[in-house]
Amino acid sequence: MQETFEFGLKTKIICGEGTYLQLGQLIKESTASTKTVIVTDKGVIEAGLVNLVEKVLHESNIEYTVFSDLESDPSVRSIDAAARVIQDFDADCVIGIGGGSAMDVAKMASLVAVGGASASHYELMANPFPKKTITSIMIPTTSGSGAEVTSTVVFTNAEKRKVWGWDEQMAPDVAILDPLFTEGLPRHLTAATALDALVHAIEACTGTRSNPIVEAFGLKSIELICGNVERVLHNPRDLEGRTALAVGAALAGVAIENGGTGIAHCMGHAITTVGRVPHARAVAMAMNATYRWKVEGDVDLFAKVAKAMGVHTEGLSKSEIAYAGADRFKELVHSSGLNTSLKEDGLSINDVDLLVETMTSEENQPMRENNCRFVSEEDLRSFARELLSS
Known part of the structure; x- marks a missing residue:
């Protein structure tokens, strides 16, 4: 911070x-x-x-x-x-x-x-x-x-x-x-875009450019999105829930405007460049692959994120709460129906080098460096292998 x-x-x-x-x-x-x-x-x-x-x-x-x-x-x-x-x-x-x-x-x-x-x-x-x-x-x-x-x-x-x-x-x-x-937005797009906003909020408030105001906007965004996305997926005409998601997405936008994004967006942009994968799906997949790695960089802060996501904390240590946030994110990805395999997009394990090369390009540098822990090239290679093997 x-x-x-x-x-x-x-x-x-x-x-x-x-x-x-x-x-x-x-x-x-x-x-x-x-x-x-x-x-x-x-x-x-x-x-x-x-x-x-x-x-x-x-x-x-x-x-x-x-x-x-x-x-x-x-x-x-x-x-x-x-x-x-x-x-x-x-x-x-x-x-x-x-x-x-x-x-x-x-x-x-x-x-x-x-x-x-x-x-x-x-x-x-x-x-x-x-x-x-x-x-x-x-x-x-x-x-x-x-x-x-x-x-x-x-x-x-x-x-x-x-x-x-x-x-x-x-x-x-x-x-x-x-x-x-937003009332008529199809279910799959409601889910994918909400995950995009959630990734914005998490990355903004846990990156090196974060500050107490960014953190406040990010955590409130996380609370609104996680507290309403499944409600809206169940009842798409729920205007109160839709309003909460809209506010959550805007708060996440304000958070990234001031705090930036991190490794999930670095990877997401690379996936989009290499495989023409839609942005929201790409960053959600990338966050899923890197969440637990991120937690190691700041357990205290990711425990706050997990609480904002609504995870049950009773009887858990701070570390367990923080990692429960990763499980909650994975649960949201699963319930959204998001396709987490890149095979249909024409990508395979043979594209690891290309994906790593794209992640290390000039345009992705700000996102690569805005994380609560240092990202090595071996980390990038590990993330790429995980994404391309699923």
Whole structure:
């Protein structure tokens, strides 16, 4: 834990059923021309969620256009295409509606659109972003990525590598957490994205960049997610449970914004780069493979994490409680129905060297180094063998 630190939250959070109805007022308060681009994906459109937003914009006399040419993981191509739409429409507001991919594209495109360069110009902070002039509002349709409150975007570059862009002004101006927008999320996606948020919270509050505020946000996030995910999986229309998951995911987003992520994300990004595995599934698998290793680095802190996860502590030592957290995480992965084998993704034990090489790349260094214990190359090789052998 850092002895000196800063903590910031740059995004206004509006939470509750029907809060999306405030969109018109929010846009008029923050922009001059009220011309808006909605960035979303085809699945969100088919679910009818974009129609809800369009109705509010129409009734508020706000001009808008929709960009939905997105891949499942953000890419330079998608970000550049969205930026061109924002430029051509002369928009001064961007609304991201969807999971992490849609929101990440919306966030980064709103900055890229101000300059004349491609998104690739800014990867790994090679060059500074132009000054922000476009308001960004996010409405998550999953409770997972936390992208609605973070200033980092992870995307695939032209070489198919998973890289990132960062700028504090990339943090959205407003995040609307409305359970009506997650109510129809399929069971498997509800489970996978909740696990993603849970990994965020655990890694943020147990990494070397953690501090008492990050820990507080992370532990509360863990409590909300673990206390409500199975409830929502049992009853998908439980809006109270959906709201709790949305808040938990946002808290986890705030935690990683200030505390970063660790080895599970280093491995998860490598798995996605090598095998094109969806992010949420990749990081959940990676956390499952590394959890007990992590516990050895700080038993006291992982005992706190386990208690937030709701494990039974009566009669157990602090060490037993901490390791019970690993068992609880494995239980959640099992109950979610997550596929924990990479064989169908075309990966095998023969890919150990490639996976280790990707984990040790420049773009994965910050996550590789932000853990409560040192990660050796032999550790990485051991993790890779475990993942690829299942």
